[in-house]
Amino acid sequence: MKTPMSHIPPQLPSGLEAYKRTPEFTPDNLPPALQTSHSTKPGVWGLLHVLAGQVIYRLAPPYEQSTIANAGDSIVILPEIVHSVEFGSPGRFYVEFYRAPTSD
DSSP states (O other): OOOTTTTOSOOTTTEEEEEEEEOOTTTTTTHHHHHHHOOTTTTOEEEEEEEEEEEEEOTTTTOEEEEEEEEEEEEEOOTTTEEEEEEEEEEEEEEEEOOOOOOO
C-alpha cells in the first residue's frame, strides 16, 4: 500500500546528524516493545535499514497505514509518530537515529 509522503517521507531532511543506532534485530531478538505501538522522542528521526528479509512498518491510528521494506530498502521514521514493526519474512534490520546538529 502506498503511504502519503507526509507520514512516511522518501528521505530524511537535509542537515540532520546521526547520533545513535540499534543493534541488528532478527526474529529471535526483536524486542516486544518494537512490535507494539511506540514512537521516537520529539526531534528524533529514525532510518530503518533492512539488511535481509522483509520488514512491515505500520503507523498507528489515526494514520493506520503500512509499508513493506525488503533487503536493501530503508524506511524514514518521523519524530513522535506512533508505529510498530514486524518481520514479513525472517531477516535482519537496524535503526539509525538522527537529530538536528547541536551547537557545542
